[in-house]
Amino acid sequence: MRKVRFNWADFIIWFVLGLFALIALYPFIYVLAGSFNDGMDYSAGGIWLFPREVTLANYSVVLMDDDFWHAFGNTVLITAVGTVCALLFTSVVAYAMSRRELRFRNFFQIANLFTMFFSGGLIPYFMIIVLLGLYDNFLVYIIPSIYSVYNMIIIQNFFKGLPEELREAAIIDGASELKIWWTIYMPLSKPVLATVALWLATGFWNSYFSTMVYTRAGDLETLQYFLMKMIKEARVDTGGMDPSLIEQTTSATISFAAIVIATIPILLVYPFIQKYFAKGIMIGSLKG
Numbered sequence: 001m002r003k004v005r006f007n008w009a010d011f012i013i014w015f016v017l018g019l020f021a022l023i024a025l026y027p028f029i030y031v032l033a034g035s036f037n038d039g040m041d042y043s044a045g046g047i048w049l050f051p052r053e054v055t056l057a058n059y060s061v062v063l064m065d066d067d068f069w070h071a072f073g074n075t076v077l078i079t080a081v082g083t084v085c086a087l088l089f090t091s092v093v094a095y096a097m098s099r100r101e102l103r104f105r106n107f108f109q110i111a112n113l114f115t116m117f118f119s120g121g122l123i124p125y126f127m128i129i130v131l132l133g134l135y136d137n138f139l140v141y142i143i144p145s146i147y148s149v150y151n152m153i154i155i156q157n158f159f160k161g162l163p164e165e166l167r168e169a170a171i172i173d174g175a176s177e178l179k180i181w182w183t184i185y186m187p188l189s190k191p192v193l194a195t196v197a198l199w200l201a202t203g204f205w206n207s208y209f210s211t212m213v214y215t216r217a218g219d220l221e222t223l224q225y226f227l228m229k230m231i232k233e234a235r236v237d238t239g240g241m242d243p244s245l246i247e248q249t250t251s252a253t254i255s256f257a258a259i260v261i262a263t264i265p266i267l268l269v270y271p272f273i274q275k276y277f278a279k280g281i282m283i284g285s286l287k288g
Helices: 008-035 039-043 057-063 066-097 105-117 122-131 149-160 164-172 177-188 190-205 209-214 223-233 251-286
Strands: none
Touching: 008 251, 039 251, 057 251, 066 105, 066 149, 066 177, 066 190, 066 223, 066 251, 105 149, 122 209, 149 190, 164 177, 177 190, 190 251, 209 223, 223 251
């Protein structure tokens, strides 16, 4: 049996990497510990890695808040609709841009790249949103975010690496470009599509800026905006709740519980597409 020799260089590397991992994870560990801790006890300080007085009161208060569930439902709907629409629209543009025979292809490519580096500014953008009737409209979360040049380039490079013979055979069989994209390119591109879908879903899920600028909030309030408002205002609507429950909480510990709940959906989705993630980003970045 081969003996493994101790190597100081490897030890130092792994120690430094472990230290960085701990630093990155600590804020979440702290929030998790605070969310399970009694509010009054938390106010006394000294919580580092584990809760001192464990309670589920913070989660109970959050889960009984109708405003939280309304914002949660809005965000789930925005994330689902936005991710699907953006993935379809971006991939069909990527398919067109991957075709060398496309007329004015270089012009379109430069025009796309131009928008990555230069922006029209917030005020003109806001004026366009208003002129299009998207202000305080559910579609303001979807339409402006339906296309990303960066995501298009990733998918485009993946499409370029697919065998051209598949497309030629489909054309001989009488398939249209749209059918080729949907029945050949999309099924063969699961790794890169899963990667881009994760980016899109994370972006939609964590978005709060559109709510803050392009809506009057209220019925269109998203989860992240709700959390930001909860943390900023340091108060929670506890009307009608059990007083004994309220006594075990503070606005800080309730906010921690809400943050943990808001993080769970993305954490649950990631394992299902993890096998595609590394492969998709590597191939999409290098092919072409």
